[in-house]
Amino acid sequence: MRGVGKRFRSGLAALEAIDLDIGEGEFLSLIGPSGCGKTTLLRIIAGLAEPSEGERRLSLTADSGGEVSSGRVGFVFQDPTLMPWSTVLDNVLLPFRLIGRVGSAERERVRAEIRAVGLAGFEEAYPRQLSGGMRMRVSIARALVTDPDLLLLDEPFAALDEITRTALNEDLLRLWESRRTTVVFVTHSVFESVYLSTRIVVITARPGRIAADLPVELSQPRERALRTSPGYAAICATVSNALARAMADRSQ
Amino acid sequence: MNVGGVPRLWRLAAPLAVGASFLALWEVVVRVEAIPPYILPGPLAIGESLWTDGPSLLGSLLVTLRVTLAALAAAAVLGVAIALLFSLSRILELSLFPYAVILQVTPIVAIAPLIIIWVREPFLALLVCAWIVAFFPVVANTTVGLNSADRNLLALFQLYGASQGQVLRYLKLPTALPYFLAGLRISGGLALIGAVVAEFVAGTGGAETGLAFRILEAGYRLAIPRLFAALFLLSLTGIVIYLVLDGLSRVLLRHWHESALEDEEE
Numbered sequence: 001m002r003g004v005g006k007r008f009r010s011g012l013a014a015l016e017a018i019d020l021d022i023g024e025g026e027f028l029s030l031i032g033p034s035g036c037g038k039t040t041l042l043r044i045i046a047g048l049a050e051p052s053e054g055e056r057r058l059s060l061t062a063d064s065g066g067e068v069s070s071g072r073v074g075f076v077f078q079d080p081t082l083m084p085w086s087t088v089l090d091n092v093l094l095p096f097r098l099i100g101r102v103g104s105a106e107r108e109r110v111r112a113e114i115r116a117v118g119l120a121g122f123e124e125a126y127p128r129q130l131s132g133g134m135r136m137r138v139s140i141a142r143a144l145v146t147d148p149d150l151l152l153l154d155e156p157f158a159a160l161d162e163i164t165r166t167a168l169n170e171d172l173l174r175l176w177e178s179r180r181t182t183v184v185f186v187t188h189s190v191f192e193s194v195y196l197s198t199r200i201v202v203i204t205a206r207p208g209r210i211a212a213d214l215p216v217e218l219s220q221p222r223e224r225a226l227r228t229s230p231g232y233a234a235i236c237a238t239v240s241n242a243l244a245r246a247m248a249d250r251s252q
Numbered sequence: 253m254n255v256g257g258v259p260r261l262w263r264l265a266a267p268l269a270v271g272a273s274f275l276a277l278w279e280v281v282v283r284v285e286a287i288p289p290y291i292l293p294g295p296l297a298i299g300e301s302l303w304t305d306g307p308s309l310l311g312s313l314l315v316t317l318r319v320t321l322a323a324l325a326a327a328a329v330l331g332v333a334i335a336l337l338f339s340l341s342r343i344l345e346l347s348l349f350p351y352a353v354i355l356q357v358t359p360i361v362a363i364a365p366l367i368i369i370w371v372r373e374p375f376l377a378l379l380v381c382a383w384i385v386a387f388f389p390v391v392a393n394t395t396v397g398l399n400s401a402d403r404n405l406l407a408l409f410q411l412y413g414a415s416q417g418q419v420l421r422y423l424k425l426p427t428a429l430p431y432f433l434a435g436l437r438i439s440g441g442l443a444l445i446g447a448v449v450a451e452f453v454a455g456t457g458g459a460e461t462g463l464a465f466r467i468l469e470a471g472y473r474l475a476i477p478r479l480f481a482a483l484f485l486l487s488l489t490g491i492v493i494y495l496v497l498d499g500l501s502r503v504l505l506r507h508w509h510e511s512a513l514e515d516e517e518e
Contacts, residue, residue: 048407075411081404084508085426097422098412126507 015040015208018054020201024149025180029193029200031239033247037208038186042152045184046075074143074181076153080135082127082142088114089123092142099146113141117171133164137171144175153185157192169196170224177221190239194218195227200239204246211246214239293477301477302484309466309478313485316462319375319447320493323382327439330383331390332432338391339398339424349395356388360446364453378450378462385446389435397431398424430509433501440493448486 015037022028022045030038043049044056074095082091092114096106114123117137127135136156143151153172157165173196176183187193193200194216202212216235218226226232275295281287282294289297302309334352338345364381371377401423409419451464461469463482470479505512 043407046411048410073411075408077404077408079404081402081408083405083423083426085429094408094422095412098409098414098418128508 015044015051018208018210020210022182022184024182027176027183027185027196027198029185029187029197030203031187031190031193031200031243032203032208032211033205033243034188037206038203039154041203041208042154042184042186045150046073046152048075072146072149074146074148074151076136076139076143076151076156078155078158080127080132080139082135082138084127087124087126088119088130088138091127091138092145094142095146110145113145114138116144116175117141131164133160133168136160136168140168140172140175144179144181147179147181149182151181151183153183155186155188158188165192172196173222190236190243191227194232194235194239195222202239202242202246212239212242214242290474290476293480297477298480298484301475302481305478305481309463309482309485312461312463312466312482313489316444316447316451316464316486317489319378319382319450319462320444320489322379323386323446324436324440324443324493326379326383327386327390327443328436331387331435331439332394334387334391335394335398335428335432336420338395345395352388352391355384360385360449361453364450368450368454374454378447378454381450381453382443382446385449386439386443389438389442390432391435393431393435394428397428400431401427430501430505430511433497433504434511437494437497437501440497441490444486444490444493 018041030041032038040049044051047056083094086094089110092110093102093107096102096110111123114120117140119134119137119141122130122134127138130138139156143153157168160168169192176196185193185196197216200212200214200216201210202214203209204211214235218231218235279294279296282292293301334348338349360381363384367380367384368374368377371380401419405423406419409423414422447462448464451462452468455465455468463486467479467482467486470476470482502512
């Protein structure tokens with residue numbers, strides 16, 4: 001991504017001069033204050049929004065030519081964004097249905113993905129019968145079912161309680177470790193981002209600019225015990241300081 | 253719809269008790285005051301008329317019911333078709349919606365004579381009148397429903413390269429279903445009203461006489477118990493239409509929509 005900027009029709013500049021290279025297999029967290037354009041940046045990466053200036057180039061392993069074929073990018077929104085009239089099975093099947101591939105292999109893949117997020121036995125349940133955390137798991141299963149090269153998550157756990165959030169952090173980590181999909185993860189939480197990521201990008205508010213680009217050099221695979229280790233605490237402090245500086249720059 | 257934990261039996265018994273007391277009071281007042289039956293017949297006299305005139309009234313009911321159901325079906329099909337056109341093109345919606353409103357607010361009694369003159373076939377004339385009254389709630393509700401699709405789901409469909417047809421089939425139509433059904437429930441009652449009003453205006457124009465004309469006729473002849481009997485059948489028909497549409501809505505939405513959920517412990 002080179003010199004990307006985004007200006008809304010209202011004249012509000014959301015992003016300015018963003019240079020960002022995302023490597024294959026990275027777990028990248030975007031962190032910054034509310035309204036810093038993180039979501040907008042994510043939508044530009046997904047191709048759901050066009051940058052007003054600069055260019056976004058996406059080259060994925062399975063690409064044919066310049067066009068990104070559908071199903072190569074998965075997206076998880078802040079809300080689970082499920083179809084309330086469909087069962088868990090049909091919700092996770094949706095990506096295949098939309099790219100026009102619904103066979104027995106795909107159905108088997110859907111069932112496996114539902115098992116992978118720990119929802120075996122809930123295939124025929126409707127979203128309203130599930131808890132908030134379970135709905136988010138369905139949403140993650142749907143994003144992963146096409147085996148995307150790039151997974152984008154927009155503050156997926158912000159509305160969940162601490163216990164559910166920690167559990168989903170673990171699950172997301174295990175899913176990533178087993179597949180090494182490139183992940184871009186938007187969050188408000190320093191602790192969450194350090195625990196999950198291999199790299200953290202701090203963004204300033206209005207217009208959004210990259211304030212810091214920090215690698216997270218912690219042992220892999222990550223274990224729960226890491227959350228109380230001194231190395232983890234040190235990186236959390238670094239990121240917190242970078243975030244504080246980003247916000248201080250703003251107010252001057 | 254558990255109202256403050258009222259037992260099921262009471263929910264049925266309470267309104268029935270009110271109805272029975274009302275009928276009893278009515279009968280008593282008519283007898284004590286000695287009101288002649290051509291002014292106000294008592295419930296017993298009406299019941300008697302319902303029994304004796306029942307078969308011929310049922311025949312008339314069938315005529316009215318045919319117009320009503322045909323108009324309702326046309327309102328559902330054409331209403332959805334119009335709403336789909338509106339959802340495809342904002343320009344089309346902006347330019348045509350005001351005329352749908354005009355058609356809706358113009359009293360049907362005022363335009364029914366014209367329609368009856370223009371449309372030679374009596375059944376068709378009645379059908380057109382009833383349809384004009386009934387179609388608007390379906391159009392208005394379905395249009396809102398089609399435009400209510402979740403923004404994020406739309407983005408998701410876009411991400412997977414969904415076609416217009418797929419967005420319509422898998423997202424917009426399911427979203428619009430509860431809105432459409434709410435509109436249809438209103439249209440059911442309106443179709444019956446439209447059919448009755450059209451019959452009033454058409455008079456004996458048709459070969460078969462509907463229930464509305466029987467009411468007019470009974471009025472002319474001062475056969476007031478029969479008038480009430482016909483009125484009773486008409487109300488009953490309206491209630492049955494509502495209950496059927498309500499049941500349909502519950503069956504179709506039972507898994508997911510708040511309006512159709514059973515009482516349950518959370």
